[in-house]
Amino acid sequence: MRWSTRSPAPSTRRGPAGKSTRAKWPVVGILPRVVITVRTERLVLRRVSADVDVDNFVDLDSDPEVMRYLSGGAPTPREEVEREIMPALIAEYERTPGFGLWAAEVDGEYVGWFCLRIRRNRPAGDAELGYRLKRAVWRRGLATEGSRALIARAFGELGVARVYAETMAGNVGSRAVMAKVGLRFVRSFHEKFDWPVPGTEHAGVEYAITRAEYEALQG
């Protein structure tokens, strides 16, 4: 297994609870191809674009520390970004409106990405949160800030029932973000990994927050 940026299968056309996600997304309802952005205090989250983001993705994934728990440190080949990842991400915007992967910028500089996605073989109403940031911006609260914005969107206009996130058990940074934004440990699981990470026993962990838990946190 490899935690990837690849898009889910094309089968996911219906949103949570079997409703059309298109109807829940006011801007998309008027202009289906509009570039959706999310703004937080410091972050701008925008749709990825093949023109500028191939270089950004290749650069981000070329840092072995960034990729430590994603590929065992191996970079993602440019050809894979160009031919597989970018087209899949762009198609995902059309297939699951309101969901997908956003490039993250701070003061106009690319700093990584966040995602909120509908995955196949998951219960209806589940959306997966993810993030990957450049090492230069770690430990400044950006993952927390972006994740909170996406969780608010998930339980707001997107109407999801549950937000979950997965990582390797040893990825303490990612687990700390999950806990900080209100997700709770649900389970650990074992997958076949293509690469060894010593000390982790190859285990993955899932954290999640339900709508009821989210609303309770909001008071």
Ligand SMILES: CC(C)(COP(=O)(O)OP(=O)(O)OC[C@H]1O[C@@H](n2cnc3c(N)ncnc32)[C@H](O)[C@@H]1OP(=O)(O)O)[C@@H](O)C(=O)NCCC(=O)NCCS
């Ligand atoms: C995981 C990652 C997104 C965290 O981003 P970040 O912007 O540094 O996280 P934040 O600054 O919002 O930190 C949130 C909390 O996690 C803690 N934290 C972050 N990284 C940590 C680490 N490596 N070890 C321990 N705690 C960590 C922070 O201290 C903070 O808690 P606190 O406020 O109580 O101190 C970033 O390290 C990253 O991109 N890693 C590589 C890609 C990756 O592994 N993605 C997740 C794959 S599932």
